[in-house]
Amino acid sequence: MATITDVSKRAGVSRSTVSRVVAGNGYVSEANRKAIEAAIAELGYRPNTLAQALRSNRSNVIGAVFVDVGTPYFANMTYGVQRAIRPAGKSLMVSSGFADQDEEARAIIELIDRSCDGLILYLEHPMRNDVAEMLRRADVPVVSIGHKPSPVSRGQVMLDNYGGARAAMRHLLERDHRQIVYLSGQAEFGDTIARRDGMIAALAEYGMDMSDIHVVAGEFHQRFGYAATLELLDEDRAFTAICAGDDDIAGGVLLALRERGVRVPDDISVIGFDDAFHAQHMWPPLTTVRQCMDALGEAAGNLLLTLLAEPETDRLKTVVNTELVVRSSVAAPAMHREGA
Template sequence: MATISDVSKRAGVSRSTVSRVVAGNGYVSSEKRRAIELAIAELGYRPNAMAQALRSNRSNVIGAVMVDIGTPYFANIVYGVQRSIRPAGKSLMVSSGYADQDQEARAIIELVDRSCDGLVLYLERPMRADAVEILRKARIPVVSIGHDHCPLSGGKVLLDNFEGARAAMRYLLEQGHRKIVYLSGDLGIGDAIDRLNGVEAGLAEFGLSLDDIEISSGLFHENFGYAAGRNLLKRRRDFTAVFAGADVIAAGLYMALGEAGLSVPDDVSVIGFDDGYHAQFMAPPLTTIRQKPDRLGDLAAEHLLTLLADPETGPLQSLVQTQLVVRSSVAVHPPEVEVV
């Protein structure tokens, strides 16, 4: 492997001159700079990142803890973070917390131990006290996405779950539906809590309450949508619409309805939340609430870079809006005819 000494010999300059070019610090004549760049290209020289980190006290690595990087939603957030930090010369190290306090604490501590310059956190549980103290002593900036479970956050990026869920419920009600089922995510998780509050607000606009609909909660997963749909159909068939608290829940519900010989939207209307990559390819295409997880990552990374440049900046906060996307999974329900 080529060394900085090899480059200096090939270019005919001192090691310190090569170091200035590699680090981007100090004046080097254009003639010497060209010679050094040519020597680097010919020899395939790569700077020692660890040595540079020791000299600058910066690793140029950003750490991120997501709920589960194995899912498309959180993978898209990671994509947004990486897209924003790359132009700043930063690399990314990612870990999952699995909505478990101990796993989240372990992920945070591991990233601190690996000398990350700052952290982007998407946590679902209050941060464990020892992890808070380790993070405090590390004195690195932190930006939280979603509900803020880190008392040291200098930046926050929030998704407008409340307005998105209110828009979804309002749309079903505007289409004439009253016998509605809401399949929520885990009601111990911040996003699910906010969406339930939005559902309640949407119902209130029509003089209704949560008592006027059926609510079932579980994981944000296809398996919950499928199991909840099957269980629902065993108990009742009089519902006309389902609001699935995530598109993946809607996908599982579609399967349960199909197995029961029911069609969407002729028999049951379905609306989702997320507008994931598969929503428009479902049969029929899913009406849903669009959010942009990569935008959450973009903004979190931008806030973190700002805090790295100026630690006194803040607190920083951004709110990412949602949007109703109407496709063909919701039908108009005719008014109920009262029997006199």
């Protein structure tokens, strides 16, 4: 395996000059830089990252804890983080917390033990006190994603769940829907709470409140949307629209309605939240609220880089906007169309 000494001999420069090029620090003439880069390519030299970390007291690794990295939602968030930190020479180590406080704690401790330079956290539960104290002692900068930052976070990235849910409910109300079912995700999740607040605001504009619609809480999963919709149909509940907590739930709703011969949007309108990849490929194409998960991840990555470069900076906060995407799954209730 080639060493830095081999590179310096091949390029005809000192070891310190090679080190400056590899580290990206200090002045090196253009001629020497080209000679060193050519020698590195010819010899297949790779710097010893562990040795560099020991010298600089930086591992150049960013740690992230998300709910479940196996889902497209958090995979896109991971992509956004990586897009932000790669140009800065940082690598990414990701773990899942599975919306469980102890699993979240375990994931954070593992990343602390691996000497990550900073952490990006998307947690569904308050951070355990012992873990918060570990982070304080380790002096690791933390950026939180979501409405409830950890007690040690110096940066926060929020999605405008409130505005997105308000726009979705308003879209239904503007089309004269009043018999509305809301199939939410887990009621205790921060996103769910913020979306509920947005819906409350939209309903208030029409002299209504949450008691005027039917709310069923479940999981952010297709099986919940499917089972809940079948139950609504079996109990002969009167409704003209379903507002789904996310596009996975909406997928289950559409499947159940199709199985029962209920036409969308002729008989029932359906609106989702996320604008996941499959939303535009559902039938009919799903009206939904677009949230760019990669933008959330990228914003979190950029905040963390700022904290690493400027340790004394004040607390940072970024809000990522949402957007209503109108497709074909929402129409006015049949009674209003027939009366027009």
